[in-house]
Amino acid sequence: MNVVKGPDNAREQELKRLVDAYQTSLLRMCQIHLQDSALAEDAVQETFLKAYRALSSFKNEGSEKAWLMKIAINTCRDIRRSSWYKYVNRWVSPDDLPEEASRGDVSNEELSSAILKLPTKQREVIMLFYYQNMKLADIAGILGIPLSTVSGRLGRARKKLKALLERSDQDD
């Protein structure tokens, strides 16, 4: 991504491009992270707002995707830290309930439910590594933790998901 220092119109065009490119994947990542679709929409809006404000200072040191993911993860963490989230999270959101599964997709449902049940830190790594297709070094940078920690979390999460992944593979 280029550093945007031009008039507002150029920034607006850049924002539109970022929203088109990353909105859906960010929304799903925030939904997995927060397990609440309304809060996830707020988190995505906040993420792009922060990105828009920081566009002119963005330095092309890493990828724009990693930059956006870092903002999104931090925004989700802020929401999780809020007392309101701690209060409402005791309740079951409709998103936590399994959707009606059609024939043949039971293993998908089981797999996504298993991901949702992982501890938050492992869920973050799984989402960034598999869903966002990011490298371990980038994930370490985004989460602000050593590479070995990322590797350890990923290993533990994979171990928990292994049986389901193998079953999903056989169903295909």
Next chain:
Amino acid sequence: MTEQRERELICRAIDQRFSKKQGDPRLAKQIIEIEKGDIKMKKKLSLAMVLAIIALTIAVTALAVITIKEVGRQIAENEKQQGYFVNWELEKKIKLISNLADLQYIERSDQGQPNRAGGP
């Protein structure tokens, strides 16, 4: 199983689960308007938040109803024993007002006597 295969399975499972939720096509426009101050950032109410607000409203209403009922019951009980205030004898009224003044619910007049509400 290869890493690539695991990735495919996980992406497919997540995309399928959240397939009903798509991005908002107006998001970029909204953010620009928020930044310009044309609109305020709206927080969406989650189902849990709505339920909590409803529960709080019901609790406050119930408390108010209980309080009003209790006050009404006490007044009714008093009037049952003593009769209606307007029908009381003057001495009784003076005594009540004096008691209220002692308890500092009302102020005494300049003469050091409580105002005689309803009295001559």
